[in-house]
Amino acid sequence: xxxxxxxxxxxxxxxxxxATQKAVxxxxxxxxxxxxxxxxxxxxxxxxxxxxxxxxxxxxxxxxFAKYVDCPNALSVSNGTVALQLALAALGxxxxxxxxxxxxxxxxxxxxxxxxxxxxxxxxxxxxEMTLDVAAAEEAITPATRAIMPVHLYGQMCEMGQVTELxxxxxxxxxxxxxxxxxxxxxxxxxxxxxxxxTFSFFGNKLITTGEGGMVVFKEPEVAARARMLRDxxxxxxxxxxxxxxxxxxxxxxxxxxxxxxxxERIDDLLSAKHQLAAKYSERLSDLSNQLILPEAAPxxxxxxxxxxxxxKVQDSEIALKLIEFMKARDIDVRPVFxxxxxxxxxxxxxxxxxxxxxxxxxxxxxVLPSSPKLTDPQIxxxxxxxxxxxx
Amino acid sequence: xxxxxxxxxxxxxxxxxxATQKAVxxxxxxxxxxxxxxxxxxxxxxxxxxxxxxxxxxxxxxxxFAKYVDCPNALSVSNGTVALQLALAALGxxxxxxxxxxxxxxxxxxxxxxxxxxxxxxxxxxxxEMTLDVAAAEEAITPATRAIMPVHLYGQMCEMGQVTELxxxxxxxxxxxxxxxxxxxxxxxxxxxxxxxxTFSFFGNKLITTGEGGMVVFKEPEVAARARMLRDxxxxxxxxxxxxxxxxxxxxxxxxxxxxxxxxERIDDLLSAKHQLAAKYSERLSDLSNQLILPEAAPxxxxxxxxxxxxxKVQDSEIALKLIEFMKARDIDVRPVFxxxxxxxxxxxxxxxxxxxxxxxxxxxxxVLPSSPKLTDPQIxxxxxxxxxxxx
Ligand SMILES: Cc1ncc(COP(=O)(O)O)c(CN[C@H]2[C@H](O)[C@H](O)[C@@H](OP(=O)(O)OP(=O)(O)OC[C@H]3O[C@@H](n4cnc5c(=O)[nH]c(N)nc54)[C@H](O)[C@@H]3O)O[C@@H]2C)c1O
Ligand SMILES: Cc1ncc(COP(=O)(O)O)c(CN[C@H]2[C@H](O)[C@H](O)[C@@H](OP(=O)(O)OP(=O)(O)OC[C@H]3O[C@@H](n4cnc5c(=O)[nH]c(N)nc54)[C@H](O)[C@@H]3O)O[C@@H]2C)c1O
Numbered sequence: 001x002x003x004x005x006x007x008x009x010x011x012x013x014x015x016x017x018x019a020t021q022k023a024v025x026x027x028x029x030x031x032x033x034x035x036x037x038x039x040x041x042x043x044x045x046x047x048x049x050x051x052x053x054x055x056x057x058x059x060x061x062x063x064x065f066a067k068y069v070d071c072p073n074a075l076s077v078s079n080g081t082v083a084l085q086l087a088l089a090a091l092g093x094x095x096x097x098x099x100x101x102x103x104x105x106x107x108x109x110x111x112x113x114x115x116x117x118x119x120x121x122x123x124x125x126x127x128x129e130m131t132l133d134v135a136a137a138e139e140a141i142t143p144a145t146r147a148i149m150p151v152h153l154y155g156q157m158c159e160m161g162q163v164t165e166l167x168x169x170x171x172x173x174x175x176x177x178x179x180x181x182x183x184x185x186x187x188x189x190x191x192x193x194x195x196x197x198x199t200f201s202f203f204g205n206k207l208i209t210t211g212e213g214g215m216v217v218f219k220e221p222e223v224a225a226r227a228r229m230l231r232d233x234x235x236x237x238x239x240x241x242x243x244x245x246x247x248x249x250x251x252x253x254x255x256x257x258x259x260x261x262x263x264x265e266r267i268d269d270l271l272s273a274k275h276q277l278a279a280k281y282s283e284r285l286s287d288l289s290n291q292l293i294l295p296e297a298a299p300x301x302x303x304x305x306x307x308x309x310x311x312x313k314v315q316d317s318e319i320a321l322k323l324i325e326f327m328k329a330r331d332i333d334v335r336p337v338f339x340x341x342x343x344x345x346x347x348x349x350x351x352x353x354x355x356x357x358x359x360x361x362x363x364x365x366x367x368v369l370p371s372s373p374k375l376t377d378p379q380i381x382x383x384x385x386x387x388x389x390x391x392x
Numbered sequence: 393x394x395x396x397x398x399x400x401x402x403x404x405x406x407x408x409x410x411a412t413q414k415a416v417x418x419x420x421x422x423x424x425x426x427x428x429x430x431x432x433x434x435x436x437x438x439x440x441x442x443x444x445x446x447x448x449x450x451x452x453x454x455x456x457f458a459k460y461v462d463c464p465n466a467l468s469v470s471n472g473t474v475a476l477q478l479a480l481a482a483l484g485x486x487x488x489x490x491x492x493x494x495x496x497x498x499x500x501x502x503x504x505x506x507x508x509x510x511x512x513x514x515x516x517x518x519x520x521e522m523t524l525d526v527a528a529a530e531e532a533i534t535p536a537t538r539a540i541m542p543v544h545l546y547g548q549m550c551e552m553g554q555v556t557e558l559x560x561x562x563x564x565x566x567x568x569x570x571x572x573x574x575x576x577x578x579x580x581x582x583x584x585x586x587x588x589x590x591t592f593s594f595f596g597n598k599l600i601t602t603g604e605g606g607m608v609v610f611k612e613p614e615v616a617a618r619a620r621m622l623r624d625x626x627x628x629x630x631x632x633x634x635x636x637x638x639x640x641x642x643x644x645x646x647x648x649x650x651x652x653x654x655x656x657e658r659i660d661d662l663l664s665a666k667h668q669l670a671a672k673y674s675e676r677l678s679d680l681s682n683q684l685i686l687p688e689a690a691p692x693x694x695x696x697x698x699x700x701x702x703x704x705k706v707q708d709s710e711i712a713l714k715l716i717e718f719m720k721a722r723d724i725d726v727r728p729v730f731x732x733x734x735x736x737x738x739x740x741x742x743x744x745x746x747x748x749x750x751x752x753x754x755x756x757x758x759x760v761l762p763s764s765p766k767l768t769d770p771q772i773x774x775x776x777x778x779x780x781x782x783x784x
Contacts, residue, residue, distance in 0.1 A: 032441060039438050042647070046431050049424060051603040051651065052596030078470045078604070081625070081641035107625055107635045114638050117509070204444030211443040211645035212470070233473070233499055234738065241730050243499045246506050246738045249473035253603035255434070255647050259443065338633050346626065346638045 024382050029333040030205035030307075031372045033273075037265060041258035055254030057261055062215070064264045069182075071193040071217045073224035075231060076252035076260070080179040080201025083214035084112035086250050087175050087197035088147070090218065090227035093118050097146035099175075102132045103340045103352065104359035105151040109177050110341055110350070118146070122342050122352040127361045129298050130154065130309070130337070133354075134162040140353040141166075147173035152181030152191045153338075154368070155274075155306035157298060160186040160194045167195075175199070179214075182207045183271045183304035191304075192217055202256075207270055207306055208263035210256035271304060273373035277380065278305035281369060284384040285310070291391055307371045309337065310387075317364035324367060326390035332383055337366030416774050421725040422597030422699075423764045425665075429657060433650035447646030449653055454607070456656045457592075461574075463585040463609045465616035467623060468644035468652070472571040472593025475606035476504035478642050479567050479589035480539070482610065482619035485510050489538035491567075494524045495732045495744065496751035497543040501569050502733055502742070510538070514734050514744040519753045521690050522546065522701070522729070525746075526554040532745040533558075539565035544573030544583045545730075546760070547666075547698035549690060552578040552586045559587075567591070571606075574599045575663045575696035583696075584609055594648075599662055599698055600655035602648035663696060665765035669772065670697035673761060676776040677702065683783055699763045701729060702779075709756035716759060718782035724775055729758030 045051050058076055066074040077083045093099060095117040101110050104125045113120040123136040130153045137148055148167055150158035158176075167174045174195030178184070181191035182200050192198025200206075202213035218224040229237060234247025252260075263270075282294050293311040297303035312320050320336070327334045340359040341347045370383055437443050450468055458466040469475045485491060487509035493502050495514045505512040515528040522545045529540055540559055542550035550568075559566045566587030570576070573583035574592050584590025592598075594605035610616040621629060626639025644652075655662075674686050685703040689695035704712050712728070719726045732751040733739045762775055 032443065034438050034441055034443065039435065042434055042438060043431065046426050046434060046651075049426055050596075051424065051426065052601065053604055054596065079641045079643070106633070107627075107639070108641060111625065111638050111640070115507070115640070204442075204446065209444065211647050212445055212641070212643055233503065235499075241498070241728060243731075243736050243738055246503050247499070248503070248507070249471045249500060249604070251471070251604055253648065255603050255651075256645065259438075259647075336633060339635075344635050346635055 024378050025331070027332045027370045027375065027379050027383060028372055029335055029368070029370050031374055032204050032209045033266065033270060033373055035262070035266070037262035038259050041262050042255055045254050045258050050254050053251035053253055055257070057254045057257035058252060061257035061260040061264070064261060065215055066217070068264060068267065069190040069193050069217060071190070073218040073221050075216050075224060075227055076257060077214045077216060077231060077250040078252055079212045080199060080203065080214040081108040081112055082248070082250040083199035083201070083216040084109065084175070084177060085115055086227050086231060086248065087199055087216050088112060088116045088118065089230055089248070090223050091147070091173050091175070091196060093147050093173065096144065098142060098144040099146060100137050100140050100148040101341070102151050102359070103342050103356050104130055104338060104362055105153060105177065105341065106179070106338055107341065107344070108179070109149060109151050110347060113149070119144070120350050121145070122347070122350055122356070124354050124356045124358040125362060127358040128293070129156050130362045130366070131156055131158040131298070132163070133358060134159055134166055136354050138166055141170050145170065145172060147175055149175045149177055150195070151177040152184055154309050155181050155184050155304035156295070157181060157184045157186045157191055157301040157303070159298065161300070164194065173197070180206070180306050181304060183267070183274070185302040187300050196220070197223070202260060207274065207304060208260065208267055210252070210260040210263070213252055213256045213260060270373050274305045274371070277371060277373065277375060278308050280377070280380050281308050281384065284380065285387070288388065288391065305371070308369045309366050310369060311362065312365040315365065320365050320367060323387070323390045327386050330386050332386055333370055335368040337363045337368060339363055416770050417723065419724045419762045419767070419771050419775060420764055421727055421760070421762055423766055424596050424601045425658065425662060425765055427654070427658070429654035430651050433654050434647055437646050437650050442646050445643035445645055447649070449646045449649035450644060453649035453652040453656070456653060457607055458609070460656060460659065461582040461585050461609060463582070465610040465613050467608050467616060467619055468649060469606045469608060469623060469642040470644055471604045472591060472595065472606040473500040473504055474640070474642040475591035475593070475608040476501065476567070476569060477507055478619050478623060478640065479591055479608045480504060480508045480510065481622055482615050483539070483565050483567070483588060485539050485565065488536065490534060490536040491538060492529050492532050492540040493733070494543050494751070495734050495748050496522055496730060496754055497545060497569065497733065498571070498730055499733065499736070500571070501541060501543050502739060505541070511536070512742050513537070514739070514742055514748070516746050516748045516750040517754060519750040520685070521548050522754045522758070523548055523550040523690070524555070525750060526551055526558055528746050530558055533562050537562065537564055539567055541567045541569055542587070543569040544576055546701050547573050547576050547696035548687070549573060549576050549578045549583055549693040549695070551690065556586065565589070572598070572698050573696060575659070575666070577694040579692050588612070589615070594652060599666065599696060600652065600659055602644070602652040602655070605644055605648045605652060662765050666697045666763070669763060669765065669767060670700050672769070672772050673700050673776065676772065677779070680780065680783065697763070700761045701758050702761060703754065704757040707757065712757050712759060715779070715782045719778050722778050724778055725762055727760040729755045729760060731755055
């Protein structure tokens with residue numbers, strides 16, 4: 001006799017989210033979609049008494065995720081950053097190894113490399129796609145290079161054919177940072193499942209969320225088994241408190257996983273909401289094509305459009321900054337593109353290859369538009385109108 | 393019009409837990425106590441849409457915890473292991489620094505030191521208390537020693553007067569691993585609040601739980617501010633995506649914190665349940681005093697009795713192992729004491745000081761009795777009777 005909520009259903013039979021339709025108001029950068037099953041599963045955890053990383057939702061979420069991305073070896077973790085740390089550690093990347101990282105990414109990508117004790121090397125990105133320039137990566141290879149980390153930024157996938165070819169030639173591990181790219185595909189294969197390991201984030205602004213959370217998938221079941229052991233303090237699964245390796249606590253809770261299971265149930269709707277949003281933005285902004293470069297899926301890929309990122313054609317970073325301020329002042333939470341890593345103090349000594357003009361160009365001229373799947377048509381119109389006004 | 397549960401109240405006006413009174417059945421090593429406010433606050437998170445590390449329960453939990461332990465600078469994190477990593481990183485402990493760690497502790501203590509790049513040094517524990525032997529620690533000091541990590545094992549507090557004196561003499565940081573010792577005190581001061589930093593765990597078996605979770609408290613507000621920045625990817629709090637340092641993602645979710653707030657409301661009850669359990673065990677086992685050493689609070693301390701640990705008087709580790717098997721076979725989840733770190737492969741090269749006979753003795757002859765605050769009198773009787781039978 002546990003309490004359960006009956007899901008509200010909309011006219012097409014889809015579960016309804018709690019949020020009521022809002023006036024235009026503040027337009028957030030992102031927000032999660034949570035409904036009755038998120039509540040039901042969380043209630044179930046607390047009422048059953050299983051809220052820690054023990055509990056049946058953890059494996060249910062891992063299995064459901066594995067099925068969705070079509071890769072059997074999925075491990076849930078506390079967030080997308082430790083997912084990268086665990087991937088690197090499980091593959092044995094560490095001190096003395098070089099790892100190639102794109103200069104344009106959220107800092108977690110490079111931080112994870114540094115935390116393993118390995119040496120990151122920065123290479124440029126393609127200015128249009130904002131993803132790893134594989135030719136630049138090739139130049140960066142030395143005898144110490146052990147791995148390459150393509151980052152599928154804002155949902156745009158890296159050219160994985162070139163990446164895997166380069167990796168095969170030089171015997172490098174490929175660790176895909178797919179934190180931002182759940183639902184994206186390269187030639188039908190899910191982001192994160194093409195390399196030796198792939199990682200995902202379920203922070204509150206991601207396609208599906210567990211509040212904080214992450215997942216790592218591995219090509220080889222043996223590596224996944226090692227990761228599982230490392231995730232649980234390096235403990236021997238068959239002898240409690242006997243430690244086989246210097247492990248971590250990177251476990252996801254049953255509560256997080258409960259939300260994750262409910263989110264997986266609605267992932268198709270969330271993805272299609274992103275696609276619709278991107279289509280609406282592209283349509284409404286198409287007349288600005290002499291001022292803006294609008295995002296497009298790279299060849300051979302399906303783009304999740306996790307975030308919709310536009311770029312100014314005029315080469316003037318001041319204008320981008322002013323535009324962001326203009327829109328923020330009008331209650332629209334637009335965001336700058338990440339800063340090139342090489343510009344920031346903690347990474348100033350990191351070896352870099354080439355002139356890194358792609359990452360600078362993408363960063364200086366890019367603007368991330370609000371990309372919540374819950375944006376209403378009036379909100380989308382408001383964002384586009386304000387952007388247009390700001391450009392005048 | 394959000395859904396809220398009305399707390400069930402027992403005859404003394406205390407909130408009632410979901411679990412119904414059970415027959416003796418399986419006796420777990422530990423289990424959380426969860427009731428209606430745990431549910432209400434979690435419901436509130438999901439219904440408000442704030443489930444990530446953003447959300448008001450995170451600061452409410454930090455503030456409530458700070459008040460409880462009487463130390464203003466408390467930061468919530470994903471678990472007790474990363475709490476230690478964050479404490480070390482915020483204090484600037486890293487490569488080239490030696491950190492003194494007791495040989496008897498859960499491996500997370502030493503793993504955190506290794507992950508920062510610092511060098512752990514193992515010293516013995518006092519066999520009766522199972523806590524750091526401060527005289528041994530003194531012998532371990534070299535010019536490279538930077539910090540000392542007393543671990544308050546099973547709720548028993550280390551002799552903090554000696555620790556702080558030694559640290560002051562040699563200008564060492566004191567990082568208290570109080571993962572197991574919330575509610576314990578030394579001369580009235582809470583475990584974790586005496587050194588430069590103190591860390592706590594809220595795993596499902598801890599005094600209060602958030603599923604997985606942790607807290608770190610700092611003496612100095614400046615160090616806490618640095619930790620806050622490091623916890624959030626090293627990002628500049630005043631400029632988004634601009635990173636000041638190589639940070640982590642160690643954030644706690646609003647969902648975890650919601651449970652934490654509800655747990656803090658019942659912490660006095662949980663602590664008194666631990667005390668009562670310890671008193672009952674001690675009473676029922678008092679006649680075995682020629683075979684068992686029963687736990688006692690060290691001088692000047694209040695012992696939380698997070699776990700009730702007995703030790704065989706006979707110096708025969710085989711008997712302890714057999715006794716554990718005997719009890720497990722009878723559905724009682726007794727646990728061995730942790731293994732001395734120096735015995736396990738990942739730590740075999742770690743420098744150690746002295747003969748480490750205290751840690752070996754504690755580990756080989758100790759047995760951790762089930763310590764759930766929900767154990768019923770019949771269960772307690774069953775545990776004691778079975779222990780007595782096994783000793784025969
Ligand atoms: C390439 C790459 N690699 C690795 C990682 C690491 O993953 P992880 O963060 O460790 O899981 C990441 C993750 N990067 C994220 C990080 O998760 C980071 O924390 C986040 O930074 P942010 O942009 O500063 O995040 P924010 O402004 O705090 O939140 C973004 C929006 O989402 C909304 N939001 C977040 N949580 C919630 C919530 O619980 N409820 C509601 N309603 N809104 C929420 C906020 O209000 C904002 O509008 O966004 C970055 C892009 C990555 O992008
Ligand atoms: C000195 C010291 N320093 C640092 C740390 C690191 O903290 P953290 O684990 O990173 O938060 C720790 C934490 N050590 C813990 C770790 O948290 C570790 O994971 C845990 O190991 P374990 O003994 O193997 O844990 P277990 O057998 O999985 O769970 C213990 C009991 O609690 C019950 N339990 C756990 N979660 C739940 C739950 O959600 N519901 C119920 N009903 N029972 C639960 C289990 O059923 C068991 O009976 O216990 C160790 C003593 C520490 O002791």
